[in-house]
Amino acid sequence: MTKNRSGGGDPVRTLELLWREVGAPEPSAGRRGPRQGLTVGAVVGAAVELADAESLDALTMRALAQRLGVTPMTVYTYVPGKDELLDLMLDEVYGRMELAPFGPDEPWRDRVTRVATDNRDLLARHPWIAEMSVTRPPLGPGVIGKYEHELAAFEGIGLPDAERDAALTHLLGFVHSTAWAATDSAELNSRQSDDDWWAEVGPLLARVIDGERYPLAKRVGEAAGAYNTDMVWAFGLQCVLEGLERWADRHAGGADPR
Missing domain, CATH: 1.10.10.60 (Homeodomain-like)
Known part of the structure; x- marks a missing residue:
């Protein structure tokens, strides 16, 4: 807790x-x-x-x-x-926060991406926000104004109101988790860089991790390398956008998206 x-x-x-x-x-x-x-x-x-x-x-x-x-x-x-x-x-x-209005012809993916990026930038300026639990947010003018603006990013997708709120919550949850991981990674690197850490532990890991016993861990781990905040961000955001589009399309087709 x-x-x-x-x-x-x-x-x-x-x-x-x-x-x-x-x-x-x-x-x-x-x-x-x-x-x-x-x-x-x-x-x-x-x-x-x-x-x-x-x-x-x-x-x-x-x-x-x-x-x-x-x-x-x-x-x-x-x-x-x-x-x-x-x-x-x-x-x-x-x-x-500078909440620039969305253009009438701005695609919803661009609007939602802007919301995600604005929040990522905010958390970079104020890393302590990622340390807080905001399940019950303060309902002041700053929070309400931000909520009003960000809900508008989902206009025209076809989500019911309750699901529009859930979509925004899902998006911001992704932003907060990646921002916290990026802050933690930066803090660790301030003590010892990833390159130095791998140089120190790599030889030992090469001896103890059996490629036959842990084939996926070895292969994928070597391919991934050190934690890459930008790659994780770009991949995760695309997953969020693709998932929202798929969900909205199923709504539009009259199917129960669940």
């Missing part, structure tokens, strides 16, 4: 913070404690910067307070705790 998940805080308080109106008093107004000239947005922005630089494990309310130059108790007057903070951070970075 992941220790970092969305939807883990007070749902009402979280929604109040997510949907705070521009120009309205900060939700902490009227509470005791110095305001220090901060805003909820400034606190969330600093938290995103901290997570971008050091990961979610490094994000604590104390570390955030140090970054802001205030006491931890001051931070708590703006955000009740880390659970609510994670929701605000996720909604914030989603709200920053």
Whole structure:
């Protein structure tokens, strides 16, 4: 079970913070404690910067307070705790995405590919998102705006609404899993490159892996080589697109796609 998940805080308080109106008093107004000239947005922005630089494990309310130059108790007057903070951070970075409208004649494969690529780029900028469980996403303006935009990518395919949601969930699940693997691979390579690792373990593996006992593992493993993030991405995305097209075609033909 992941220790970092969305939807883990007070749902009402979280929604109040997510949907705070521009120009309205900060939700902490009227509470005791110095305001220090901060805003909820400034606190969330600093938290995103901290997570971008050091990961979610490094994000604590104390570390955030140090970054802001205030006491931890001051931070708590703006955000009740880390659970609510994670929701605000996720909604914030989603709200920053540049969601260019889809063209009326843009093929659905191009639209869906753009959604996948935009999310891959987002996760490259904010790797900590891949560390989070978002089964219950924060329903703030950033999340809802992103959801509205991405659902439109599937317009005209012929999927019922519930399956359109499932298709988007399937696509984003693929993006998140490959992004997490790419981040993990990059972290491992920062300690020791794949080439150096294979040079060190290769001779031993050549002695212990019996090609007659493990013929497929030996042949395919040698062909695949080190983990290739771009190849895995391109192949996986094509599988997702082909599967969606096949599913939609069966709908169009009146067959039960299951």
